[in-house]
Amino acid sequence: MTAEQPIIEPLVYTETCRICGKQFKGAPLASTTDPRMNKLGEALFKHMWDTDEVHKNFTITAIILAGFILEDPMAIQYGAPIRYMAFRALRKNFVPDEVLHDTVSRLTPEKFEDAMKDMRDFLTEEGEYAPKFAVQSA
Secondary structure (H helix, E strand, O other): OOOOOOOOOOOOEEEEOOOOOOEEEEOOOOOOOOOHHHHHHHHHHHHHHHOOHHHHHHHHHHHHHHHOOOOOHHHHHHHHHHHHHHHHHHOOOOOOHHHHHHHHHOOOHHHHHHHHHHHHHHHHOOHHHOOOOOOOOO
């Protein structure tokens, strides 16, 4: 399993709101310390905060759900749909049934546990599938 990166860098990148489809276009950022990074973050946050109550409620609830482990059943029930939407929107990897079938059909009982650990790591971006962060020079 691999996550492919583009070979040729586009001249313009588009950031698209998953709620309404609004697009924000801009030239590629040079690094994570590029001053335009803050401007992009501000523009995206302003869009989520100022557009309407749906955007604002999604933003607040997603942040709360990411920051807390809930125990109260009513809080869990209220947050479940937004947690689910955020998870589906933010996940990078997905394994279709065909890939699962192909993988399982080639397994021996001894290799089954290794295959399940590999699948878990792929879906959760752990181990060899963890993001590789470039070291930024000052």
